[in-house]
Amino acid sequence: MPELPEVETTRRGIEPHLLGQTITRLLIHESRLRWRVPSRLALRVLEAEIEAVRRRAKYLLIDLAQGSLIVHLGMSGSLRVLPQTYPRQKHDHIDLELSSNQTLRFNDPRRFGSWLWQHRGQTHELLAHLGPEPLSDEFDGDYLWRVSRTRRAPVKNFIMDQNIVVGVGNIYAAEALFAAGIRPAIEAGKVSRARYQVLVDEIRRILLEAIQCGGTTLRDFVNPDGAPGYFAQTLFVYGREGEACKSCAHTIRAATWGQRQTCYCPRCQT
DNA sequence: CATCGGACCTGTTAGC
DNA sequence: TGCTAACAGGTCCGAT
Secondary structure, three states, rough: OHHHHHHHHHHHHHHHHHHOOOOEEEEEEEOEEEEEOOOOOOHHHHOOOOOOEEEEEEEEEEEOOEEEEEEEOOOOOEEEEOOOOOOOOOEEEEEEEEEOEEEEEEOOOOOOOOOEEOOOOOOOOHHHOOOOOOOOOOOOOHHHHHHOOOOOHHHHHHHHHHOOOOOOHHHHHHHHHHHOOOOOOOOOHHHHHHHOOOOOOOOHHHHHHHHHHOOOOOOOOOOOOOOOEEEHOOOOOOOOOOEOOOOOOOOOEEEOOOOOOEEOOOOOOO
16 A cells, blocks of 8 residues: 555654654554564553654654654555544554553554564664665665666666665556656666656655645555545556556556556657 | 565455 | 456565
């Protein structure tokens, strides 16, 4: 489900409910996520005050005095802020209970998400080798051009590589390539510096617009207040195989590498 | 190093 | 209507 805009939407949704709250209890109902949730997590966070709620890539970081809870939503995870008495639903795996008598409830049908711990001042190995944030100044056309020179993989796979740039998943990769007029199958190392600059501008614009829309709801994404995102209406190619291009009316085509489908317009993207 | 396929899971949908 | 297969927003890991 979640790419950067959905994770950022989640962050903004939970932040006001979490900041300054004391954690009264962490309940792990199901520890078998992407990695087994360590039971000592519950002791670590007990009675701690939440100092900040940050995002790095698609990870949420809940900062406490001694360190941070790292939460990843995987493919199907979501966080809601609910009254502690709210009945648990299927796939509700973790509750972070707060002094406000609310709970941050983690639901994840596919269990590809994760809850981990990072000591203060340290960087978890999973976060240690991530590429730059797409909305930061570090990320520009020159950077992408430079690090792509030896890459023969399709440019679409290249921009989805979290070591190159974080936060761009299957939806936004397809959309950004369409907006930049670049065929997803082109070898990353053969794309010009000028085209990478256009691509960077489009990635930024699309991610920002999607955040403003509250993310993309294809089937089940909801923000922490239970509302869907509205960016799906704005999609030009993702999930539109066989339909008419909104720009030139040519039929949208699909290609698949490694189990991930991508859609593109053969006329608009060269 | 870079790339590929398999793995981890459940739910929904398309096709027979 | 019912069963099965394919596919879904992520990404790590081991083999090549």
